[in-house]
Amino acid sequence: MANVHTEHGNGQLPQYPEKATLEGRNKILAFWLFLGGEAVLFGTLFATFLTLRNQTNEGPTAAELFSLPLTAAATFILLVSSLTSVFAIQALHRHKVKELITWLIVTVLLGIGFLALEIYEFYEYMHLENFGMTTSAFSSAFYTLVGFHGAHVAFGVLWIGVLIGQLYKKGLTVVTAPKIYVSAMYWHFIDVVWVFIFTVVYLLGKVG
Amino acid sequence: MAHAHSVKRYKGLMDWLTTVDHKKIAILYLLSGGLFFAIGGFEAILIRLQLIKPMNDMLEAQTFNELITMHGTTMIFLGVMPIVFALMNAIIPLQIGARDVAFPFLNSLGFWTFLFGGILLNLSWVMGGAPDAGWTSYTPLSSTMYSPSHGVDFYTVGLQIAGLGTLIGGLNFLATIITMRAPGMSYMRMPMFTWASFVTSAMILFAFPAITVGLVLLTFDRVLGANFFNVDGGGNPVLWQHIFWIFGHPEVYILILPAFGIISEVIPTFARKRLFGYSSMVFATILIAFLGFMVWAHHMFTTGLGPVANALFSISTMLIAVPTGIKIFNWLFTMWGGQVKFNTANLFAVGFIPTFTMGGVTGVMLASAPADFQFHDTYFVVAHFHYVIVGGMVFGLLSGLHYWWPKMFGRVLNETLGKWTFWTFAIGFHMTFFVQHFLGLMGMQRRVFTYLPNQGFDTMNLVSTVGAFLMGVGIIFFTINIIKSFMQPKGCANDPWEDGRTLEWTIPSPPPEYNFKQIPLVRGLDAYWKEKAAGNTEMTPAEPIGPIHMPSPTIIPFVMSVGIFIAGLGLMFSGEEFSSSFMSFIFNNWIVCGLGLLITFGSMLMRSLFDDHGWHIEPEEFEEEGYKHG
Ligand code: HEM
Ligand SMILES: [Cu+2]
Numbered sequence: 041m042a043n044v045h046t047e048h049g050n051g052q053l054p055q056y057p058e059k060a061t062l063e064g065r066n067k068i069l070a071f072w073l074f075l076g077g078e079a080v081l082f083g084t085l086f087a088t089f090l091t092l093r094n095q096t097n098e099g100p101t102a103a104e105l106f107s108l109p110l111t112a113a114a115t116f117i118l119l120v121s122s123l124t125s126v127f128a129i130q131a132l133h134r135h136k137v138k139e140l141i142t143w144l145i146v147t148v149l150l151g152i153g154f155l156a157l158e159i160y161e162f163y164e165y166m167h168l169e170n171f172g173m174t175t176s177a178f179s180s181a182f183y184t185l186v187g188f189h190g191a192h193v194a195f196g197v198l199w200i201g202v203l204i205g206q207l208y209k210k211g212l213t214v215v216t217a218p219k220i221y222v223s224a225m226y227w228h229f230i231d232v233v234w235v236f237i238f239t240v241v242y243l244l245g246k247v248g
Numbered sequence: 249m250a251h252a253h254s255v256k257r258y259k260g261l262m263d264w265l266t267t268v269d270h271k272k273i274a275i276l277y278l279l280s281g282g283l284f285f286a287i288g289g290f291e292a293i294l295i296r297l298q299l300i301k302p303m304n305d306m307l308e309a310q311t312f313n314e315l316i317t318m319h320g321t322t323m324i325f326l327g328v329m330p331i332v333f334a335l336m337n338a339i340i341p342l343q344i345g346a347r348d349v350a351f352p353f354l355n356s357l358g359f360w361t362f363l364f365g366g367i368l369l370n371l372s373w374v375m376g377g378a379p380d381a382g383w384t385s386y387t388p389l390s391s392t393m394y395s396p397s398h399g400v401d402f403y404t405v406g407l408q409i410a411g412l413g414t415l416i417g418g419l420n421f422l423a424t425i426i427t428m429r430a431p432g433m434s435y436m437r438m439p440m441f442t443w444a445s446f447v448t449s450a451m452i453l454f455a456f457p458a459i460t461v462g463l464v465l466l467t468f469d470r471v472l473g474a475n476f477f478n479v480d481g482g483g484n485p486v487l488w489q490h491i492f493w494i495f496g497h498p499e500v501y502i503l504i505l506p507a508f509g510i511i512s513e514v515i516p517t518f519a520r521k522r523l524f525g526y527s528s529m530v531f532a533t534i535l536i537a538f539l540g541f542m543v544w545a546h547h548m549f550t551t552g553l554g555p556v557a558n559a560l561f562s563i564s565t566m567l568i569a570v571p572t573g574i575k576i577f578n579w580l581f582t583m584w585g586g587q588v589k590f591n592t593a594n595l596f597a598v599g600f601i602p603t604f605t606m607g608g609v610t611g612v613m614l615a616s617a618p619a620d621f622q623f624h625d626t627y628f629v630v631a632h633f634h635y636v637i638v639g640g641m642v643f644g645l646l647s648g649l650h651y652w653w654p655k656m657f658g659r660v661l662n663e664t665l666g667k668w669t670f671w672t673f674a675i676g677f678h679m680t681f682f683v684q685h686f687l688g689l690m691g692m693q694r695r696v697f698t699y700l701p702n703q704g705f706d707t708m709n710l711v712s713t714v715g716a717f718l719m720g721v722g723i724i725f726f727t728i729n730i731i732k733s734f735m736q737p738k739g740c741a742n743d744p745w746e747d748g749r750t751l752e753w754t755i756p757s758p759p760p761e762y763n764f765k766q767i768p769l770v771r772g773l774d775a776y777w778k779e780k781a782a783g784n785t786e787m788t789p790a791e792p793i794g795p796i797h798m799p800s801p802t803i804i805p806f807v808m809s810v811g812i813f814i815a816g817l818g819l820m821f822s823g824e825e826f827s828s829s830f831m832s833f834i835f836n837n838w839i840v841c842g843l844g845l846l847i848t849f850g851s852m853l854m855r856s857l858f859d860d861h862g863w864h865i866e867p868e869e870f871e872e873e874g875y876k877h878g
Binding site for chain 2: 065069070085095178
């Protein structure tokens with residue numbers, strides 16, 4: 041089955057298994073392009089947020105609402121998860137499957153930790169601060185931008201989770217390697233988006 | 249599983265539902281695009297019938313609003329775009345010497361999501377009323393306060409799903425053109441249609457995510473009670489206009505660039521000359537795309553952005569006329585001194601030039617902000633965009649369809665009927681829209697369902713309606729031509745025009761499943777013409793004959809799209825009170841929406857878990873004449 045494609049030429053996995061086949065190279069290229077589209081998507085959401093961030097409609101304002109320690113912790117977790125994802129790709133290039141799997145698991149756990157903080161944050165806003173989707177234009181823009189990002193993280197967690205399972209079953213091959221590689225690209229991308237969210241939504245929100 | 253022949257090959261309907269062959273997907277796009285085009289055309293006829301005389305009461309104002317909204321939306325997103333995609337699918341892989349697109353699976357997924365989005369949008373007619381806020385769906389008109397029915401929800405959700413399909417398609421073409429070109433086919437040797445499609449796809453990639461967000465925001469406002477565009481809650485309706493046009497203006501160039509590409513293929517072929525100024529053509533295409541992203545506020549001159557913004561957008565808009573003019577002159581110089589053959593394909597191409605130019609001229613007039621205060625929201629604008637879209641885009645598509653029909657279906661269209669198509673359509677077109685310039689200048693507003701007599705509007709409106717019927721007759725001639733072409737046996741020559749210049753004319757019509765038995769070696773621009781000039785009858789192969797790897801057919805894209813369709817309906821009706829409590833239960837608790845998403849993501853998971861290694865066609869199985877459809 042899958043092992044038909046595992047071997048390449050001299051029976052060895054090539055050093056960059058993610059780029060060994062045309063399919064793999066196509067996948068990576070298309071994923072770069074896809075991220076370009078995603079950048080426009082988040083760009084539009086950011087523009088919307090920037091337009092509406094002071095339209096609080098007599099509801100809570102950003103300065104009243106946000107707690108920097110919490111979001112700083114979330115930022116830290118997500119940045120570390122990007123680092124562990126880099127370690128995973130380095131393990132991939134050294135063909136160390138066990139190490140690769142371990143780093144991916146750490147990445148996923150960190151992602152789950154981030155999501156937990158975010159859910160906790162949203163829960164607090166909604167139930168303790170009376171700050172829901174319908175409160176103000178600011179609240180709508182906040183939940184949509186941050187929620188879109190959160191949904192991306194959640195998808196990434198599920199995706200990488202599935203890939204870990206595939207690594208167990210199929211091993212590292214020229215078919216699984218590109219999948220791991222593009223999922224790492226995706227993970228870095230949503231990490232970068234978060235850095236912008238942290239700056240534009242939270243830091244800027246605190247200074248007013 | 250990984251091995252060659254164990255792949256299941258489907259027949260009949262299942263073959264079409266599971267195909268990943270770009271040539272068959274092209275036919276699917278053409279069929280559904282044609283169907284939506286017919287629906288949109290029928291809506292147009294109804295609109296024109298209502299306007300045939302003053303104070304007409306054939307239609308109610310509400311129905312009229314639904315018709316104009318659905319006409320514009322259907323024509324742009326579901327009619328013209330898919331037909332462009334049909335030609336791109338059918339021709340690009342052939343022009344670049346490839347066996348398929350980069351992602352056959354995504355290609356199929358893009359088609360099915362587009363189709364289900366289109367079906368969802370059109371279901372509105374039978375499910376409580378079509379959208380009625382115009383194809384631009386400006387807020388607050390499109391808010392639940394002023395559009396309380398589900399019409400606008402069908403618009404937001406249907407377009408969202410269809411747009412997803414378009415985005416997937418664009419991404420796929422970009423990757424295909426970057427990575428799948430035959431040896432020797434450098435960027436500056438790519439045929440102009442491929443170039444135009446390439447740039448168009450890049451525009452799709454960067455423009456569609458904006459409308460994705462816009463539609464999400466509008467959906468959230470309507471379904472979840474968010475406040476993006478709701479002034480009461482601090483929202484900003486002008487934001488919608490910005491987002492819509494940041495997408496919308498690039499979209500109009502997404503429509504026209506492929507037509508530019510088609511014209512740039514047809515004119516050189518039938519002038520028997522190489523395209524004049526190929527590299528300036530490429531440059532102009534890229535420049536148009538680039539500028540196209542910086543002019544959106546010319547749709548908003550009267551919104552009140554202020555004189556500085558209006559002046560800047562006025563200038564950037566006028567700048568677009570420069571690269572467009574370069575193209576016009578290049579086509580004219582291509583024909584200059586050529587042995588021009590006026591068959592149907594070329595009539596549409598040559599007819600395109602003055603017609604489109606007129607649309608460009610009114611565009612530059614509109615770009616002058618002070619003058620636009622007079623023109624805006626009158627029939628002058630309607631005349632402008634129909635000159636560029638119908639006189640440009642649709643002429644281009646009809647030219648391309650006549651030109652590539654033999655390649656797609658192995659049968660040449662009848663020339664006599666083709667000429668009838670051209671003349672009725674072209675005369676009908678100018679009758680319909682030329683007078684609308686003057687109606688607009690005289691002050692007739694667009695989007696009004698009727699008008700008072702004796703304002704000088706009556707005769708011109710009558711002429712316009714008669715013209716619309718004549719265009720309809722043109723389309724009927726075309727339909728008859730298509731039906732007749734299918735009554736003759738398949739099997740026209742590889743190069744039925746005898747003057748083919750590009751790679752698609754080197755292989756059978758229609759091409760076999762694998763397109764090229766051997767990938768050709770490209771030795772210059774107009775690769776086939778170059779070989780002909782060197783006295784060769786065929787391309788030099790770039791590889792030995794060997795087994796050809798093919799992707800397996802799959803039903804997953806279809807199932808994924810069904811899932812999105814169900815999720816969309818679930819979302820739209822999540823707040824609905826049904827007469828049956830069971831229905832209310834499953835919709836109000838998001839069960840239907842969740843189920844749809846489960847189907848989609850579940851099938852995505854299947855796709856990821858079970859590797860598809862495809863299959864091989866062995867050299868003994870190559871068919872010399874091409875393969876049979878269906
Ligand atoms: C030289 C090129 C062009 C210029 C300078 C130009 C300029 C303009 C301007 C200023 C408007 C706004 C008028 C108003 O609403 O008051 C407009 C409307 C429009 N243009 Fe163009 N245009 C050009 C080419 C095109 C092309 C190539 C297409 C499509 C293929 C197109 C499609 C449209 C459409 C659909 C609208 C109306 C949108 C609406 O309000 O519903 N234009 N154009
Ligand atoms: Cu425009």
